[in-house]
Amino acid sequence: MNAYGYIRVSTDKQDLNRQKNLIRKHCQRNNYNLIGTIGQKVSGSKEDTESIERLKSLSKNDCDIIIVTEISRLSRSDRLAYTITLLSGIIEEKQIKVVFTDDPEKIYDTILNPDELKYILSEAEGAAKERKKITYRMVTGMDDKYDEDPNAFRGSVVPLGFKVIDNDKYDENDKSSKYSKKLLVPDEAKIHIIEDIFNSVINGVTLHDIAKKLNESGYISNKGKKFRDSAIGYIIKNKMYNGKMKRRDEIYDLPFKIIDDDLFKTANIKLTENQLIKTKGKKNFNQLKGILTCACGKNMMMIRNIDYYVYTCVTKANKIRHEVKCSNQGIDADLLNEIVWNVVTLSLDENKYRENNDIQIKDKEKDIKRNDSRIEELKEEIFDLKSQNKKLTDRIEEFITKDNTPISLINSLTEKYQNRENEISEKEKTLNTLQNQNIKIKSEIDKILNSGKDQFFKEIRISERARLFRQYLKSVAYYNVTQYKGFIHIIFENGYERIIAVKKYPRPYYSLLPDSFKFNTQSRTIIYSHLDHKPKYGEGFYLSFKKSELTYEGVEKQFRELETDWKLNITLPERPQIMKVRKENEAKRKQKMRSQLKTN
Structure with missing residues (x-):
């Protein structure tokens, strides 16, 4: 008679060879031909899916009988009906016999009668209850240890910034000891790494840059690997650094804090803010993400336009999602980034x-x-x-x-x-x-x-620019007046406002207006104060002022400084393709005008 053995082991400490020996001896006593064994190591009541499926796939052609050491090895599931279904499938549908070595005289064959069902249910229920008892004893035993030593080491991975030491209170000779054998304590040699991580997040440094810096400094994670963004995020959220340990919905106060309450809360708030404005792009890195808005109130995003990127309203970029399209024009991304950078550096001295x-x-x-x-x-x-x-x-x-x-x-x-x-x-x-x-x-x-011009320097990385933009700026918005003209409105975190007049083509200029000028977002006009009348000789020194509102064309006519004193020094990379398109469009426009003149 051909036989297969089924082996299931819960932990490394259980003797795998014991089950193999019992199955082999049973085959020898009964003259069975042991073809092989099915099984693998699993833990607790977790189902051994792979071996169970292999067992269920056996047919009458593969073997005549399956040998198991005890019923608890066949299925550790608490679902008793599952055990019955599994057995009936093997015995009644596949017509394969089953025998348990702890009751070798009883062979289950052809069909399970009511008495056999009762017996199997009783044995399976007993195994489930015993398992729950063991689990309960282990859990409550650990609870006692946590009550005495909240920083008891559970045997898992040691978090970065901690180390494991022996517990002086633990007595190896006392089996009922309520103290843990090992304790988790701060590692003085690595605490500075954790403090640097928290302070970096508060200062607006991205998780990617923090991980990169740690890797470049030669540090490794608690798993012995290079740091990744997710590992830094996990550290910031881990309450153990704030002196809290969670176990089974219970919060234990640890006898130490690596990070104080204020620093921990601030870092987590900043982490949330940084994630909201995180940009995934590398080639087309959005320096103004989370800050830049369109005149319509929606966000602006970067899209490709021939040989450069443009900031445009999301209602235009995503036509499927937004039914109503914004009429506001886009703006060259490189141009806007350079303008904002120049304005920020200049304004810090004002x-x-x-x-x-x-x-x-x-x-x-x-x-x-x-x-x-x-x-x-x-x-x-x-x-x-x-x-x-x-x-x-x-x-x-x-x-x-x-x-x-x-x-x-x-x-x-x-x-x-x-x-x-x-x-x-x-x-x-x-x-x-x-x-x-x-x-x-x-x-x-x-x-x-901490805001100061000393933080700004030439040839700064764009990721660092983005961080500083978020640090100093509340919002940036572009309001077009015509296809090639418009205003950029910048509001700093402290409420300070700046306005830039933009002329893209032809004879472009980008001019920073005086900070006494105000911008009307509704009418897209400039409000400024000036003398009500020119003082005349002999009238005294009384001066009266009034406010006036100018359109873009009015500003151009009124202030020659747009193309001189107020002009920003902005240099953009050459774009041969877009210049070719613009020249062709300009040629078409002139040709159209000539045709109209001839017609008239």
């Missing part, structure tokens, strides 16, 4: 920019002070409510012990306790929100204080 910084800092400090005052009030209110609930708990317990206490009184007190707990929860949420607001405001103040 007195008005510095004045705006001071105003912004004072306003933000007022916000922090107001929040701090409310935070202290909330802490006192929460403390009082918790004290009241503690007294109320004692009263409820006292009433419960008395036999004659009306149940309605206990229910009333319990409801009062629960309402107070809800109030505490709401106040704690408000407290947490205010604390997060203060962290964000402090980060904004730091950003303003």
Whole structure:
């Protein structure tokens, strides 16, 4: 009789050879021809899909009988019906016999009768219960260890910045020891790496650049590999660095913190902000992603146009998604990036920019002070409510012990306790929100204080430019007036505004208007103040001013400085293809004008 053995091992400690020997001896005693064994190592109640499928694929032509050491080896699944279905499929459908070596006299053949079904169910249920018992003992045992040592090492991968040490409290001779054998503690030699990662994220450095810097410095991850963006993101989100350990929905306070609360929260807020404006492009890297908007209010994106890239409204770039198309013209991406870069570097020296910084800092400090005052009030209110609930708990317990206490009184007190707990929860949420607001405001103040021209230098990488744009700028928008003319409106983080008049073709210029000029986004016009009238000799020194509004053509006529003093020094790469197209279009336009003149 041809036979196959089925082997299943849960852990490395279990003896694989023991099952093989039992199957081999059973075959020898019964003169079976052992063709081979099916099975592989798996863990716990996880289904061994590969070996089960191999077992189910056997037919009468492959073997006459399958030998298993015990029923728990056939299926460790808690679904008892699954075990029955598996057995009936082998025995009744495939007509293959099954025998278990722990009950060698009983061979399951042809069909499972009711008594056999009951027996198999009983054995399978017993195996499932035993497994749950073992799991429960392991879990509760680990819970006890975490209660005593929150930083108990679980035997997994050691996170970067930590190391594993022996626990002095652990006694090898005491099998019932409630202490963990190993402890997880900060690695003083690597803490600076973690601190650098968190500070870099707060300063707006991308995850990619952080990983690249670490790799170039020769550092490796906790898995012994090079750093990747995802690894840096995981570190920032990992609460272990903030002194918290999560296990089975329970939060344990660790006896140490590598990163303090403010730094941890700020880094996670910045991480979210950085991800919202992350750009995946390399060749067509979008330096203004997350900042640049169209006149219609939508974002602008980069698209290819002959031999260069153009910033255009998303409603035009994605015609399927947006039914209504924007009428605003696009702008050369290289041109806009260079203009914004020049304006930012020039504006950092302007007195008005510095004045705006001071105003912004004072306003933000007022916000922090107001929040701090409310935070202290909330802490006192929460403390009082918790004290009241503690007294109320004692009263409820006292009433419960008395036999004659009306149940309605206990229910009333319990409801009062629960309402107070809800109030505490709401106040704690408000407290947490205010604390997060203060962290964000402090980060904004730091950003303003650290702004300075010394950060800007020539030949800077475009990824670094993008980071600095996000640091200093709130928004950039382009408003076209004609196909080749328009205004760029830049708003800095501190509220400082700059306007650039753009003429693309012919005789192009890009001029930075005085910061006293204001831009009307609705009419796309310039508002400026000027003398109401020219002072005349003998009239005294009284001067009156008025505001006027000019169109682009009005600005061109009124201010010759557009092409002289206000003109920015912008150099763009040569684009032979687009210049050829423009010359052809210009030739067609002139030809059309000649034809019209002849007709007239």
